[in-house]
């Protein structure tokens with residue numbers, strides 16, 4: 001059956017062509033939330049730009065959805081939590097429109113400085129008002145950049161070329177990194193006080209909503225100019241309109257609005273505000289980039305592969321995927337074995353990465369794979385690397401991750417300990433070559449188990465006859481024993497037996513094994 005993809009905002013043909021090779025694609029733009037809710041259940045993937053509000057209602061109605069793609073950078077129109085809860089991968093295309101948004105910002109800044117849109121409109125009305133449109137030079141002025149990410153960086157480079165002085169506020173960027181592109185990193189208050197022009201390039205999040213407001217405008221230079229080509233709502237539109245009316249703010253350039261289309265915005269009626277209808281990403285080049293990026297990611301995810309720019313799960317860069325793969329495969333099997341060996345309500349999972357694996361920057365990804373292995377078999381809802389952490393948290397299962405150089409004689413060692421309200425059980429595994437992964441310890445007993453197929457794992461008193469009785473019971477049940485290992489600390493004390501068997505063990509045979517004198521516990525597991 002071919003996958004079905006709904007494209008609910010305009011997407012460049014290049015992206016649609018890629019999708020159509022593998023999927024049935026419906027392009028249906030301008031849907032209301034109710035219309036989306038009514039149809040989304042038929043689709044495996046939804047691709048959007050900023051025009052579609054992907055609400056929790058839409059996501060919950062998308063019972064087949066596996067992928068939500070954003071052909072662009074901002075994902076504030078997608079309810080990421082709702083998608084994560086449902087295990088739906090959300091990915092964007094954050095690099096494809098960076099230069100388009102940068103150039104739009106530069107165009108807005110120059111237009112603002114020289115009143116180009118107003119002068120153009122005036123001349124077209126038949127006027128010739130040269131003195132009315134007196135401008136200012138940008139040369140030597142201070143540009144304050146709020147958010148020195150992809151676009152902020154590119155804007156800074158271009159502003160520097162125009163001999164502007166660039167200062168920036170970004171709590172997540174180092175002074176050294178900013179200095180490399182000739183930008184001085186300052187506090188937000190300093191930026192407000194010192195800038196002639198302020199441009200915002202942050203995402204719209206709780207911390208940035210109305211970051212520029214009446215109070216901050218009051219601290220700015222008289223005659224400051226403001227630019228928002230990032231997200232409506234970062235600048236409080238009402239406060240900006242008041243600032244313009246009072247003359248405190250000389251002008252503003254706005255591409256994005258608190259509500260789009262902005263029918264109610266007080267900015268639209270002001271001469272000194274120039275506006276564009278969210279055109280930052282609207283270049284032929286950017287649209288081709290974001291459409292092909294998101295289409296390729298969509299297909300990869302639908303076919304069970306990774307996406308390059310996942311927003312709601314840890315990413316493994318392409319060049320590290322081959323390295324991580326054997327660990328991830330082992331980790332999932334270890335998780336699955338462990339849950340079959342435990343009894344009771346899971347309280348915590350402690351994962352320790354020892355030796356070489358501790359150096360890999362993507363242990364978070366492996367931890368999610370472990371959680372998937374542990375939780376997917378026991379829960380009704382599908383658990384995958386997107387929602388694994390969320391599902392654990394929701395169920396009050398504490399998850400910890402530790403890295404250490406200690407690998408107990410192995411080059412690398414993953415140990416997972418699961419604590420329930422009744423017991424603690426642990427499993428350790430090692431990858432000695434890309435195609436050689438073993439479970440090397442169960443509950444503190446050394447073993448050497450290829451993690452595949454059926455096993456019977458028991459704890460028993462190390463005394464003659466116990467193992468033989470278990471083997472006899474399996475024989476009677478027509479279960480062939482392919483291999484056997486016994487681990488013990490001292491003769492005569494508790495020992496751990498791992499029997500690899502060629503088929504599932506009937507429940508009554510397992511009950512019989514548990515009744516053998518000397519057997520403490522016995523479990524059948526399929527890895």
Ligand SMILES: NC(=O)C1=CN([C@@H]2O[C@H](COP(=O)(O)OP(=O)(O)OC[C@H]3O[C@@H](n4cnc5c(N)ncnc54)[C@H](O)[C@@H]3O)[C@@H](O)[C@H]2O)C=CC1
Nearest residue numbers: 073074101147148149150151172201202203229230280281
């Ligand atoms: N108008 C349009 O059509 C377009 C708008 N955008 C928007 O532009 C904005 C920037 O995009 P990119 O540069 O690609 O994103 P980015 O993620 O590369 O950069 C965002 C920067 O904001 C910084 N930041 C986060 N919280 C902050 C805070 N509280 N204060 C100051 N800085 C903070 C981050 O550290 C990061 O460096 C986004 O809102 C995006 O949605 C992007 C493309 C087109």
Ligand SMILES: O=C(O)C(=O)COP(=O)(O)O
Nearest residue numbers: 049050051072073074281
């Ligand atoms: O990529 C972004 O964040 C944008 O704002 C671009 O929006 P659009 O794809 O043009 O609706």
